[in-house]
Amino acid sequence: MPAFPGDGVADITAALGSLPSGSPVSEVARRLMDLFTSGSVASGARLPPERQLAATLGVGRSAVREALAALEILGIVDVRPGSGTYLRGAASELLPQTLRWGLLIGERRTAQLLELREGLEIYVARLAATRADDAILERMAQIVERMRATVTELAAFARADLDFHHALAEAAGNETLTDQVHVVRSLLQVYADRAVHDREHAERAVAEHEAVLEAVRAKDADGAASAMAVHMATASARLLADAEPVLE
Structure with missing residues (x-):
């Protein structure tokens, strides 16, 4: 059973840990994807607010905002104005999007x-x-x-x-x-x-x-x-x- 059902934002924040100083948007997204595909976050769970994620990861809010926007385009999270950001699918459902994300954020050789x-x-x-x-x-x-x-x-x-x-x-x-x-x-x-x-x-x-x-x-x-x-x-x-x- 996922460890973070519902609104376990504190647990999600604790699981993320901080990123090295100056990490780009792609690294923020990678850290989030690692967490999402680990199976420890329940489908439909509400993520911590941008400010809390930024503080936990040690990056600016703009980096978190851009990473979440990219993950929304890929269908991984659902950003609901005035409500929050929610994980859309279970870990197994996110694997194809994970591969697509990994390829798209690198150089397309x-x-x-x-x-x-x-x-x-x-x-x-x-x-x-x-x-x-x-x-x-x-x-x-x-x-x-x-x-x-x-x-x-x-x-x-x-x-x-x-x-x-x-x-x-x-x-x-x-x-x-x-x-x-x-x-x-x-x-x-x-x-x-x-x-x-x-x-x-x-x-x-x-x-x-x-x-x-x-x-x-x-x-x-x-x-x-x-x-x-x-x-x-x-x-x-x-x-x-x-x-x-x-x-x-």
Whole structure:
């Protein structure tokens, strides 16, 4: 049972401790997130006032205010004027937002995000090969056919591509892993939407997805991982080429 149900603001303040002098807004948010995801604060709990948090953490009220505003945007806290600030979800519900926050407050290095995505997608394919049922396999086959039918309609092709990866993640049966894949994909979406530029690239992508599907259908975990590694290598190369003008 959470240690701080209801309005246990004094206990929350005591648990936070102070930050090093001059800590930036991101460090205030990190400390709060560490507390929220520890499971010691009940969903719906009211947080201490800004002034009390600032005094406890040894920072200015503006740093606390900005950190809480950022956490509100991410859906982690609910700021109610005249009432206070409340934690929105339980610890398990906050984990996907925690990952998103950790990525967003750092530099967005596209190459590193792509490497992370590759590792996650390859493992998803491996798990899917051992867990996919007939219904998901049929849905994935239908999605590949949609991809094949839209190689000249790139917007529709991109939607089908995304649907395939979502279905594969569902087949893997690991919600935490799926959350991480979705977060990384969302951070890369500005490039992913333009990753396939022409019919030749689209047809190659269809073949790569079909190879993943066939390995998953055969319950070949190593084959599925290898097929996804091939797909990730070509997809990442296209994404990096597309991102270069933005990164220069």
